[in-house]
């Protein structure tokens with residue numbers, strides 16, 4: 001493996017600092033809290049950290065609205081804290097990637113403060129401004145992610161500016177070369193300090209169709225979806241290749257992972273083909289849409305395993321290298337969404353981890369999933385902190401949904417489910433903070449916490465440690481080909497990884513019942529040895545027919561050269 005391809009052997013732990021560990025009792029997690037927990041993070045077996053944004057920000061969107069890309073938000077700490085974190089992470093043998101949010105900045109960024117003043121100053125075209133329509137209304141019918149129009153009027157310029165997200169998140173104009181090179185300068189600033197790469201936020205929106213004509217409006221909406229004409233626009237690959245050329249020429253050993261919402265497989269291939277020199281991998285969203293309902297993400301639709309399996313397998317077979325994830329700070333807790341957070345929480349969390357991590361690509365583990373943290377089950381709207389939750393509640397109530405239904409949709413799918421404080425021990429505020437946490441702690445910290453998990457050989461944490469060790473120990477699990485097994489089985493998600501004469505058979509039951517599972521004929525009478533299971537007494541050798549218990553996950557190794 002070429003040294004600069006370390007990301008093929010990376011297992012990444014995503015930290016949401018605001019909710020990770022608070023060391024100065026203001027109820028907000030901070031960088032010193034991350035430093036304090038590096039030993040724990042290392043003990044999981046991961047080798048790379050991804051930190052969500054900690055730069056100066058009004059925190060309208062919890063840091064995804066940056067007002068100074070080269071300063072640390074005082075809520076999270078100081079530049080010295082960050083420099084210490086970089087040093088300490090490396091001392092622990094951990095790479096560290098930052099979250100670069102450059103599709104948009106905060107409206108409090110100095111660039112925007114200047115840009116909105118006039119049509120001809122140095123920053124006038126750092127953002128996307130358009131004249132009002134003759135009747136004074138917005139330039140187009142584009143809606144924004146968080147609800148409402150994607151356009152906001154500014155009197156001083158007598159123009160509207162574009163914001164795909166909140167109005168406090170004006171989109172940067174990537175058609176401006178000065179702006180692009182100002183972003184590369186920010187990347188250089190952090191790479192020079194030793195950062196090992198970036199997760200690039202909303203990167204598929206950087207280049208837009210700039211005519212901004214009206215877009216189609218779905219029947220239950222008043223405005224057009226934010227991704228029409230804005231995702232995977234005309235110059236996106238040109239800009240990423242320019243970024244690659246500028247950045248990699250000076251820092252050849254970094255990792256760039258793009259978050260690419262609303263990106264098809266064909267488009268994703270263009271981002272990750274190595275010889276195109278754009279990104280190493282992308283977070284795509286197809287498998288995150290398997291439980292969308294008539295109002296999109298917020299719904300009470302339960303996913304079908306067959307849809308999840310089909311989507312993940314499609315991307316495994318079509319894309320050379322995938323970012324593997326089932327949860328993050330934008331998604332509900334994976335054990336609640338795809339597993340069973342009640343009786344089979346432990347079994348299903350382990351099985352899901354196995355199915356995710358042993359696929360081909362770089363696994364991303366979100367803080368708390370390694371101990372099986374669940375959705376928050378908030379019962380009051382006032383418990384939610386995410387602007388998306390509050391905007392969604394308004395939207396759903398305008399659609400005449402009952403309060404119960406609205407609260408049910410939020411409880412199942414809100415991003416705040418993944419943003420409740422990390423549960424360290426069975427103590428006040430789960431050991432996260434001695435102050436009042438910025439968001440309620442999940443009430444189940446008494447039996448779901450790191451401390452208990454570390455003292456329990458059969459914990460989800462212990463299983464993650466063994467699973468990550470298995471993932472990293474051989475070329476089979478890194479480079480082996482992926483093939484689905486029994487692609488239509490109603491309960492079991494099964495696949496094999498193959499490299500030369502070695503095969504790894506991975507089987508995960510998504511059923512709460514015991515199921516009978518018969519291996520396909522091509523796997524008849526082969527010698528398979530058990531390497532991992534989430535039950536104690538799984539048979540040591542692969543048999544033709546298996547009886548998988550509720551959420552049973554098993555991994556067998558076949559060495560065909562012994563045949």
Ligand code: TEU
Pocket residue numbers: 061064065101145165201202259261297329330388
């Ligand atoms: O999310 C980009 C994105 O696609 C959003 O639509 C995301 O899928 C949505 O929040 C799900 O409901 C990135 C960040 O991950 C997210 O936290 C930010 O809110 C967003 O960009 C704006 O920076």
Ligand code: CA
Pocket residue numbers: 021022023024025026027028029030075
């Ligand atoms: Ca703090």
